[in-house]
Amino acid sequence: MLSAVLYESGADRPYAASTPLALEDLAVPAPRRGEVLVKIERSSLCHSDLSVINGSRQRPLPMALGHEAAGTVVQTGEGVQDLAEGTRVVLVFVPACGACRSCASGRPALCSRGAEANGDGRLLHGEPLLRSASGTTINHHLGVSAFSEYAVVARESLVRIEDDVPWDVAAMFGCAALTGIGAVLNTAQLQAGQSIVVFGLGAVGLMAVMAAAQVAGTTVLAIDPLPAKRELALKCGAHFVGSPEEAAALAAAHTESGVDVAVEAVGNASVMEACLALLDRGGALVSVGLPHPAQELNVQALQFAGKGLRILGSYMGDCVPDRDIPAYLDLWRKGRLPVELLHTDTRPLREINEGLDALADGEVVRRLFVS
The missing domain is CATH 3.90.180.10 (Medium-chain alcohol dehydrogenases, catalytic domain)
Known part of the structure; x- marks a missing residue:
């Protein structure tokens, strides 16, 4: 072979x-x-x-x-x-x-x-x-x-x-569906009416965008430096797209005081820090990407107890494959993914x-x- x-x-x-x-x-x-x-x-x-x-x-x-x-x-x-x-x-x-x-x-x-x-x-x-x-x-x-x-x-x-x-x-x-969809539905447990920003619009990030678009009343922001991927994110259900430099302005314009959930699908510690800066009180950063082992976070420790922020690691989207793959395929059949x-x-x-x-x-x- x-x-x-x-x-x-x-x-x-x-x-x-x-x-x-x-x-x-x-x-x-x-x-x-x-x-x-x-x-x-x-x-x-x-x-x-x-x-x-x-x-x-x-x-x-x-x-x-x-x-x-x-x-x-x-x-x-x-x-x-x-x-x-x-x-x-x-x-x-x-x-x-x-x-x-x-x-x-x-x-x-x-x-x-x-x-x-x-x-x-x-x-x-x-x-x-x-x-x-x-x-x-x-x-x-x-x-x-x-x-x-x-x-x-x-x-x-x-x-x-x-x-x-x-x-x-x-x-x-x-991989991509389990990781991206699961990060939103299983790890973050995104709720109706919440807002979410997804950094990194590869397959995993775009799967996260699709999943978020299925949650009623959700505001979905999608961030990537490449215009072609931002265009694709709109087709996948994102409401607003922008470059990393535009992320803070987008969040300020389309949320009351920050996003409820940020999905980091890049694999970069500085992007994780940028995600934390966009979170509203009680918000959650879902870490999906795989940074190099040498990278470290440099963040204010007080914001976790002081603002109730959370960092949630998500490996394989916290999925149960025998349960979730058939369920996600059913959503695909219905045109929702x-x-x-x-x-x-x-x-x-x-x-x-x-x-x-x-x-x-x-x-x-x-x-x-x-x-």
């Missing part, structure tokens, strides 16, 4: 020239107990992939990248009885064990066993299965490794979907390195790949 493998992070740009992802033929592994072999029908490129490539997210290398995808079940391992060959599935990047404290409390996105397996580059039920032609062990990316023709994943990484969902739509529900707007194009997997440049430059929202 053709797979995209990262051997070293920190490659120079343009990535089309430095080619950080090596396209290699790997043997198709057989699923073990509790695992499933999936044919990847579509995978999509996310900033989290770019963060591994540029080194801001440290992962054990070499690693077969890709964590947002949808596909078809080909073969099931021992003990997997609820999925048959030909079942259509969305792949999820946190394989929740169902038994740890986080899972037991209804927060599978924070599964400790799943996080440990992802951090080690292995699967939930065992050590890495991928090997290079020379026999080198290739680690798994977030239990998925979707930039490939096939993937073996834990059963816990899969959510069944219906046949009416196009692959180009389905793939975006494994027009995620097709975020699909820039679909390219052959062999163009993955060129896709990295397009994403880093903000030229695409979601570029999907087919192998």
Whole structure:
């Protein structure tokens, strides 16, 4: 199977020239107990992939990248009885064990066993299965490794979907939809009549805009330096858009005394600080982006007790994938989550390195790949 493998992070740009992802033929592994072999029908490129490539997210290398995808079940391992060959599935990047404290409390996105397996580059039920032609062990990316023709994943990484969902739509529900929609509906629990500002209008931020637009009476502000993304935000349901320099004026013009919720989908500490400055009393900053580990917040400590402000971390949108993916797809069917707007194009997997440049430059929202 053709797979995209990262051997070293920190490659120079343009990535089309430095080619950080090596396209290699790997043997198709057989699923073990509790695992499933999936044919990847579509995978999509996310900033989290770019963060591994540029080194801001440290992962054990070499690693077969890709964590947002949808596909078809080909073969099931021992003990997997609820999925048959030909079942259509969305792949999820946190394989929740169902038994740890986080899972037991209804927060599978924070599964400790799943996080440990992802951090080690292995699967939930065992050590890495991928090997290079020379026999080198290739680690798994977030239990998925979707930039490939096939993937073996834990059963816990899969959510069944219906046949009416196009692959180009389905793939975006494994990460962008869960993260962006969940940040608004699950983490922030946005209420009718509240106001919200979303900083960063990539796929995750635009999913947050769509979700916020569904809450009755909500005022939705969308902020990004790129005019094309601001135009797209209006199509996704934003009421007012602007550049980062215009954010404070927009909030002052369209809210009484600040926004109720700010979603930071950029991954930058200074943007988080800017979000805090726009909040009304009792407001919440929802941190979705992934800043470099060296970045630190520099904020006035008094404002949390003094103004009742909150910072809420949101990983995978605090979603329960088996519950939320079907629910979000129902909203898509009703035309309330027009995620097709975020699909820039679909390219052959062999163009993955060129896709990295397009994403880093903000030229695409979601570029999907087919192998």
